[in-house]
Amino acid sequence: xxxDNAPGDVVAGAVExxxxxxxxxxxxxxxxxxxxxxxxxxxEQLPISIIPSEGVLVExxxxxxxxxxxxxxxxxxxxxxxxxGHADASVSMGSTGGxxxxxxxxxxxxxxxxxxxxxxxxxxxxxxxFIIDLGTNVDCRPTQLLSFAVMGxxxxxxxxxxxxxxxxxxxxxxxxxxxxxxxxxxxxxxxKSGLNFIGNVEGDDLAAGKAEVVVCDGFVGNIVMxxxxxxxxxxxxxxxxxxxxxxxSDDLDTASNELHDLNNIVHTYGGGPIFGVxxxxxxxxxxxxxxxxxxxxxxxxxxxxxxxxxxxxEEMAEVYARVHEGAPS
Amino acid sequence: xxxDNAPGDVVAGAVExxxxxxxxxxxxxxxxxxxxxxxxxxxEQLPISIIPSEGVLVExxxxxxxxxxxxxxxxxxxxxxxxxGHADASVSMGSTGGxxxxxxxxxxxxxxxxxxxxxxxxxxxxxxxFIIDLGTNVDCRPTQLLSFAVMGxxxxxxxxxxxxxxxxxxxxxxxxxxxxxxxxxxxxxxxKSGLNFIGNVEGDDLAAGKAEVVVCDGFVGNIVMxxxxxxxxxxxxxxxxxxxxxxxSDDLDTASNELHDLNNIVHTYGGGPIFGVxxxxxxxxxxxxxxxxxxxxxxxxxxxxxxxxxxxxEEMAEVYARVHEGAPS
Numbered sequence: 001x002x003x004d005n006a007p008g009d010v011v012a013g014a015v016e017x018x019x020x021x022x023x024x025x026x027x028x029x030x031x032x033x034x035x036x037x038x039x040x041x042x043x044e045q046l047p048i049s050i051i052p053s054e055g056v057l058v059e060x061x062x063x064x065x066x067x068x069x070x071x072x073x074x075x076x077x078x079x080x081x082x083x084x085g086h087a088d089a090s091v092s093m094g095s096t097g098g099x100x101x102x103x104x105x106x107x108x109x110x111x112x113x114x115x116x117x118x119x120x121x122x123x124x125x126x127x128x129x130f131i132i133d134l135g136t137n138v139d140c141r142p143t144q145l146l147s148f149a150v151m152g153x154x155x156x157x158x159x160x161x162x163x164x165x166x167x168x169x170x171x172x173x174x175x176x177x178x179x180x181x182x183x184x185x186x187x188x189x190x191x192k193s194g195l196n197f198i199g200n201v202e203g204d205d206l207a208a209g210k211a212e213v214v215v216c217d218g219f220v221g222n223i224v225m226x227x228x229x230x231x232x233x234x235x236x237x238x239x240x241x242x243x244x245x246x247x248x249s250d251d252l253d254t255a256s257n258e259l260h261d262l263n264n265i266v267h268t269y270g271g272g273p274i275f276g277v278x279x280x281x282x283x284x285x286x287x288x289x290x291x292x293x294x295x296x297x298x299x300x301x302x303x304x305x306x307x308x309x310x311x312x313x314e315e316m317a318e319v320y321a322r323v324h325e326g327a328p329s
Numbered sequence: 330x331x332x333d334n335a336p337g338d339v340v341a342g343a344v345e346x347x348x349x350x351x352x353x354x355x356x357x358x359x360x361x362x363x364x365x366x367x368x369x370x371x372x373e374q375l376p377i378s379i380i381p382s383e384g385v386l387v388e389x390x391x392x393x394x395x396x397x398x399x400x401x402x403x404x405x406x407x408x409x410x411x412x413x414g415h416a417d418a419s420v421s422m423g424s425t426g427g428x429x430x431x432x433x434x435x436x437x438x439x440x441x442x443x444x445x446x447x448x449x450x451x452x453x454x455x456x457x458x459f460i461i462d463l464g465t466n467v468d469c470r471p472t473q474l475l476s477f478a479v480m481g482x483x484x485x486x487x488x489x490x491x492x493x494x495x496x497x498x499x500x501x502x503x504x505x506x507x508x509x510x511x512x513x514x515x516x517x518x519x520x521k522s523g524l525n526f527i528g529n530v531e532g533d534d535l536a537a538g539k540a541e542v543v544v545c546d547g548f549v550g551n552i553v554m555x556x557x558x559x560x561x562x563x564x565x566x567x568x569x570x571x572x573x574x575x576x577x578s579d580d581l582d583t584a585s586n587e588l589h590d591l592n593n594i595v596h597t598y599g600g601g602p603i604f605g606v607x608x609x610x611x612x613x614x615x616x617x618x619x620x621x622x623x624x625x626x627x628x629x630x631x632x633x634x635x636x637x638x639x640x641x642x643e644e645m646a647e648v649y650a651r652v653h654e655g656a657p658s
Contacts, residue, residue: 228532231454231560243584
């Protein structure tokens with residue numbers, strides 16, 4: 001029920017996934033509108049069922065309050081099905097805050113994790129650079145940033161089959177010691193972590209793909225993500241003005257649309273996993289269309305197929321043990 | 330003597346400024362190479378002289394050490410001439426660290442300022458949005474961020490003739506209270522400052538020009554600036570690949586160069602003032618060419634003509650008095 005285009009696009013994407021994606025779909029939502037949407041498709045042979053829920057969390061609604069007032073909202077019911085083992089993963093197109101709260105409260109946190117995190121290869125120009133955290137956590141302690149590094153490392157290994165992902169801290173200078181207090185303190189932990197820690201990267205290194213995993217406070221990561229989106233939109237308009245009449249309208253559309261949507265997660269993955277919870281929960285962009293929903297479901301399936309959550313928990317335990325023992329990497 | 334293209338481009342830009350910019354030029358540097366460059370031009374009628382110095386600070390050289398080891402380096406001599414009243418402003422093409430150290434030590438800090446700052450309208454897509462600090466100061470205390478706000482306010486008033494510049498904090502949510510501890514604490518000061526404080530802006534608001542002055546910790550501002558530059562370079566190459574053969578090579582060059590250089594300061598101002606010191610010191614981009622040098626000199630002249638430094642000191646005193654008294658804005 002979440003997202004700007006629910007339930008229409010959510011149902012459409014789910015039907016596609018049921019037809020071609022090798023998954024069974026349970027649509028969690030207000031039965032009537034969901035049934036109405038579902039009736040548009042020939043689903044007789046498809047593994048699709050409807051699980052009734054009541055209400056929906058909207059963007060900006062305080063999740064803790066919502067959990068008390070709307071315990072049967074779709075996001076809580078869907079996440080609960082994962083917890084109870086009736087589903088292998090939940091997928092939601094928002095709100096992000098609601099999906100994260102549901103994941104944290106209902107699925108529970110991984111060992112060593114204080115709060116869940118969001119991360120992803122947000123830059124289309126560097127599609128193999130995973131940036132974490134993207135805004136969930138601010139004023140992070142160094143141990144939190146260490147946990148982000150592990151989340152990114154497992155993502156890069158499992159999604160991209162990179163054997164020794166390069167893990168870096170986002171900072172204001174490449175040299176060791178450059179940065180703020182948070183960076184310097186986290187650097188000490190990362191050195192002991194056993195991860196392939198390559199030191200600092202700077203803002204311009206992000207677009208150059210100098211590391212597979214870039215760790216930062218959510219305050220910084222959120223600004224990186226939104227600045228990228230904002231620049232993309234502004235440049236797209238600018239390019240359209242500048243090149244109008246000089247390119248075929250098809251070519252102009254292609255070039256300008258590419259710039260408009262510089263945030264890569266939606267395009268490639270449809271949505272991002274919530275990291276650090278004991279179960280799979282994918283949250284997509286609220287504006288995602290049916291195709292984004294379909295890709296988000298694919299991402300959920302992939303995470304299940306590769307045992308992402310157990311692997312993350314395992315590596316988290318190993319890294320924390322190393323850091324705690326102070327063993328050299 | 331500083332910058333990648335010194336003394337050639339520096340002399341060339343200075344000659345242009347002496348010819349057409351309404352300024353007297355004193356070239357501070359090793360006399361021999363400077364004289365060699367100067368001899369390329371017909372300067373007989375121009376107000377240009379050479380002031381000898383010894384050595385040059387290179388990028389990354391610790392300025393405090395350099396000040397002891399190379400007290401006659403060009404940046405220290407040039408800044409000293411401003412201090413002694415022999416010059417109205419100094420202009421350098423780097424190193425940034427050296428120029429800032431020289432400005433702080435030789436010119437001294439404005440009242441209420443702990444460390445100098447760098448700021449500027451870095452985004453070409455939002456040329457009337459001044460972002461400060463750009464990397465000089467990390468782990469800033471709220472009073473430092475307050476001083477950045479005043480610097481930006483005076484810049485927007487004096488350079489752009491904006492009567493009530495909109496001053497905003499860069500954060501991860503537009504609503505009051507969203508952000509990290511630093512943002513929340515600074516917000517309390519800004520509310521009392523008498524500035525036209527409009528609250529938080531987010532990363533995507535930067536490109537949309539939602540405020541004339543955006544205040545942030547230098548850690549964040551530096552990443553914003555470098556990410557912008559890095560995205561520009563990456564997108565420029567991408568555009569070139571995508572549109573090659575579909576546009577005339579001139580149009581392709583124009584579109585791709587525009588993206589390549591998304592950092593606007595160099596193009597428009599040639600360099601940025603060092604804010605918070607008792608005198609005018611402009612630091613340009615190390616890679617700046619003669620034209621950038623010429624523009625940086627023009628910026629220095631403009632700052633002198635409008636009495637920028639006294640005005641900044643005046644407003645700084647007023648704002649600090651207001652905040653200190655706790656008077657409502």
